[in-house]
Amino acid sequence: MKYQSDDPLHDVPGLMESLEKKGISRRDFMKWCTGMAALLSLPASFIPKIAEAVMAQKPYLVWLEYQDCAGDSEALLRASKPTVGQIVLDIFSVDYHETIMAPAGFQAEKSLMDVVKNQKGKYFVVVEGAIPLKDNGVYCCIGGKSAIDIAREVCGNAVATIAVGTCATHGGIPAALPNPTGAVGVKEAIPNATVINLPGCPVNAENITATIVHYLTLGRLPQTDKLGRPLFAFGKRIHDNCERRGHFDAGQYVKKWGDEGHRQGWCLYEMGCKGPETFHNCPTVKYNEGTSWPVQAGHGCIGCSEPHFWDTMTPFYRRLPNVPGFGVEKTADKVGVGLAAATAAGLAVHAVGRAMSSKKEDKE
């Protein structure tokens, strides 16, 4: 009988030698591949495929920055699985990223064009920031070229474009009303480009790497929702995975910053939390290597991964009307009718009653 190793990396040829050269311990690499499989909801049998995919020739990646604050670039620096050093030096060949690359000016633009010409149809693009379309694109020019002209050429020749952060996916803050520069997300600016949207303010860097590994491992881009967001990261509402969901269901709400409920980790719904309307994997992946995320730190979700959150999710500190609760299919209104006798009834009905009494803004 053939010995069956329970080590998924057992059959990956040349793996040990290659890892050794890179100074990556086998244990760390295994941990990363396993984590990636979990993030992508893939079975363990895919772990060797992930390992093989990332050990081959480094795929080229160029990072474009337009109307933004560099927050997504900063997020990239905090990436832990893998780390930014591994992303930039070992896993991808990041040939253009204005903030971190060594050359500047004409030399930098050469690096970008080298990839576009020599790797046509094979490289990835990450776009950070919105693209302004108004007035011939004069509101964002780099080296005298408009953002839209550069993006059309670079994204148009790429295997895929990953729009990171809500500015790049849907215009974000630059597109906030009255949107003076005509800022839009990448897909709207370049409709024929293949675009995956990873919104968030900023993007969670773990979702960037997971998207690319998904492609390298499975040979196709991840399935997305109707907003172009991968289901593995945006398939569930914050509210449904929230660590404080039990307090919502029990009708235990924070009323004031620093009150007993706030200190005891109760639900932030009445403080304006937008978790019930926001799709993102913050509660499970968290930020800064799992250190925290907004709700854990006592602040409600502001809905930053939803299109136009700046206009649609404000005021941030007023609670949402019509929050679905107690089962995804029912709205809080319907629940309010049927749940009067349930355990947590007192507070829950109070909350639901108030939700029913206002349409858009809660004035209380």
Added chain:
Amino acid sequence: MHATASVRAVEDALGITIPDNARIIRNLISGIQYVQDHVIHFYHLHALDWVDIVSALSADPVETSALAQSISDWPKSSADYFKGIKDKLKEFVDRGQLGPFANAYWGHPAYKLPPEANLMAVAHYLEALDWQREVIKMQALLGAKNPHAQTYIVGGMSIPVDPESQNALNAGSIAFMQGLAKTALDFVEHVYIPDIIAVAPFYLDWAGHGAGVGNFLSYGEFPNDTASNTENMWLPRGIILNKDLSTVHKVDHQKVTEYVTRSWYNYSGGDDKARHPWDGETNYKYTGPQPPYEYLNTDEKYSWLKAPRYDDKAMEVGPLSRMLIAYASGHKEVQDTVNYVLKTLGVGPAVLFSTLGRIAARGVETLVTAKKLPEWINQLATNMKNGDMKIHSGEKWDPSTWPAEAKGYGFHEAPRGSLGHWVKIKDQKIENFQIVVPGTWNGSPRDAKNQRGPYEEALIGTPVANPDQPVEILRTIHSFDPCMACAVHVVDTDGNEIIRIKVK
């Protein structure tokens, strides 16, 4: 850190005094930001202007180890360690995909470091990447995530404090932060500062370039008390004019104005008249060339940045300003550290007014701030011990409690310099909000009197060996820690223009 300035502006407008815990948490978030951001700036955004990565491939690991051990007792300094770094670098280069290091200026005559110093710097570049990710967890603990902390609210902070709860800052959080503060200081003391001191002697000519406008502004930071817009701060508020360290002038926010004479905006009262931010206008009006274009005409409007002035003078902001003002104000920790660096390098204070001075001042500020962090952590622990769990002053949380009209301003010293927010509130809504940021102070275009801003002034006289590879321009511009998101592209254009002028 616009969140800090914006909540301070509203707190000033509404007369809100924040709780002491909120003051401490804000100081900690800003403090760790200084330390982490300055180190990233030095190693990842600025070092490659001075360090030749390709040269590191010919370094001798044994000699690199001897060099490293001669400047610091940092444990990662064995010959084997540096050999591992060199092998990794070689393997990276041999794969033929140079990534962010392709098309750079390697081999340029302006690079002066020996191969061993270059290899040591490459090792620390990589170490700093891991270090920065770790230490900034302090901000994630206090503010949910980094970047973009989500915890600033008008009247205080939203992170609860309660030593008896698992859902609030408790004794475990204090211990976690103490550990991170130690990790932060260790690297700064044993790697970052020794590296600056080791590299500076090869580049002392840069103490003679990049002086800038010679006027320095700091709003001050790290309040010692909770009053809104308090002047009682760890790093002092002040102004230095014409490089004169004998007098520190007071700051009056009314003297801050902005011109749009050379900026793509119009003012209703005419573009040659500056406006205070409370009366500021943002009427954009692009008059530049249509893209694609080759260059911008600086005799016309040529920038999206407004031109901020203080009492009609261009001012430099950032770590150099803060350290000069603290030094001239008699701030003991800053004086001692500046004097130590100057003495070690065998130079006088005049060298601070330069490209190299900016780098040294950033290092000094990182060190004194890293040493200060444990004190704020202890203050928070003391409050916890005394039962003070207040994090928010909620009296004005409901907009119905506000006056019909109010106005205020909020200052913050961000890592890269002075940030001011000015707000006017009418009928519970923002009537006007104007922001004057470090990037516009330093990257300012010219004003109605044709005065240059710090970047432009600092580049005058910069020697450029090869106009196609202007690494010297990058050295001075990067020394300001430019805001990559908004100013660098304008600067590139300016830089190229200046080269053209010099070449002619």
